[in-house]
Amino acid sequence: MIRCDAPAFEDVGTTPRKQLSPSKKLELYEQQGGICPLCGQPMRPGKKLIDEHLRSLGLGGTNDFDNRAIVHEACALAKTHGPEGDLARISDAKSQKRSILGFEKPRRPMPGSKASGLKRGFDGRVTRRRSSPPATTRAPAMNAHVQQFTPAQVARIIEERDALIETVRQMEEALAPPYVLPTTWGLTRMEERVLRAIRSASPHIVHRERAMVAVYGLADEAPQDKTLDVYMTKIRAKLRGASTGIEIETVWGRGWRLDAVSAARFDAATKAALAAIHRAQAAA
Numbered sequence: 001m002i003r004c005d006a007p008a009f010e011d012v013g014t015t016p017r018k019q020l021s022p023s024k025k026l027e028l029y030e031q032q033g034g035i036c037p038l039c040g041q042p043m044r045p046g047k048k049l050i051d052e053h054l055r056s057l058g059l060g061g062t063n064d065f066d067n068r069a070i071v072h073e074a075c076a077l078a079k080t081h082g083p084e085g086d087l088a089r090i091s092d093a094k095s096q097k098r099s100i101l102g103f104e105k106p107r108r109p110m111p112g113s114k115a116s117g118l119k120r121g122f123d124g125r126v127t128r129r130r131s132s133p134p135a136t137t138r139a140p141a142m143n144a145h146v147q148q149f150t151p152a153q154v155a156r157i158i159e160e161r162d163a164l165i166e167t168v169r170q171m172e173e174a175l176a177p178p179y180v181l182p183t184t185w186g187l188t189r190m191e192e193r194v195l196r197a198i199r200s201a202s203p204h205i206v207h208r209e210r211a212m213v214a215v216y217g218l219a220d221e222a223p224q225d226k227t228l229d230v231y232m233t234k235i236r237a238k239l240r241g242a243s244t245g246i247e248i249e250t251v252w253g254r255g256w257r258l259d260a261v262s263a264a265r266f267d268a269a270t271k272a273a274l275a276a277i278h279r280a281q282a283a284a
Contacts, residue, residue: 018063020051029070033237037230038075048073054227056086059093066190069230155254162210166197179266180274185242187235190215194231195266198248198256202263207255232256244269 020028028051029043036043043049052071055061071079080086120126149157179196181187187195197214198206206214211228232248239246246262246269258266 015057015062017053017057020068024065025051025070028065028068031234031237032070032230033233035233036071036075037069037233038071038079038226040229041072043070043072050076052076052079054230056080056090058086058090066188159207159209162201162207163213165201166206166210166213179270180277182242182269182273185244186238191231191235191238194228195235198258199263199266202258203260205251205255205257211255 029049034043035041037054038052049070050073052069052075053061053063054067054069057063061067078085082088117129118126119129179199181192181195193214194211197211200206201210208228215228215231232250236248239248245265246258248256248262249259250256
């Protein structure tokens with residue numbers, strides 16, 4: 001991604017699309033438990049299903065297995081062609097990149113418009129517009145320093161706090177060994193990050209903002225929220241397949257958490273995995 005001192009923009013990728021084999025598509029479908037991650041509904045026989053990139057290639061996405069999902073064709077079309085879909089975001093990103101890099105021609109204001117700074121009077125003379133007088137300042141109201149927050153603002157502040165907590169956790173992980181997850185669970189690197197963030201927040205809720213930081217760090221560009229739902233679907237399917245007994249609870253509209261029983265099972269499994277590594281190192 002090109003970096004400069006201008007405001008950050010969403011990178012426009014040029015990665016060519018790579019097709020998945022039928023066996024890989026079936027593997028994705030089974031990992032998702034037959035659930036479309038874009039709408040959350042079961043994918044039943046008779047409805048056309050396609051392979052979709054969660055983060056569009058035109059927005060810097062990759063052909064990695066973690067960035068693919070099997071979805072309803074109708075859901076994929078809405079994701080791509082919707083008012084705020086991939087094509088609209090790609091167009092905005094390209095326009096912003098051209099502007100930041102200086103490839104766009106500067107637009108001249110229309111002569112005589114308010115933006116031009118000149119005006120023509122009734123007598124035909126052209127004069128410069130006067131700047132508008134400064135607005136009258138009002139005295140601050142009593143208790144103006146006390147800010148009233150709406151419930152939505154409070155929820156946003158909590159999410160931002162959780163994002164900072166996750167950033168600190170990642171810094172601490174760089175200084176101390178993180179949880180060692182058993183290889184038998186078959187989790188990918190991204191899925192492990194999500195699960196570690198959920199366990200680290202237990203018994204509290206890990207909000208979406210904190211989970212996004214856990215997966216993507218503090219990068220300027222981040223994929224859609226649906227990406228986390230895909231990861232959660234895959235993680236739950238793999239934990240069930242490995243008979244771990246770990247259940248991830250969804251708190252509607254907020255995030256996810258582990259109850260005390262699942263957290264204890266998680267800790268026992270990770271301690272056993274770490275002990276196995278120590279035994280292997282000692283034997284070597």
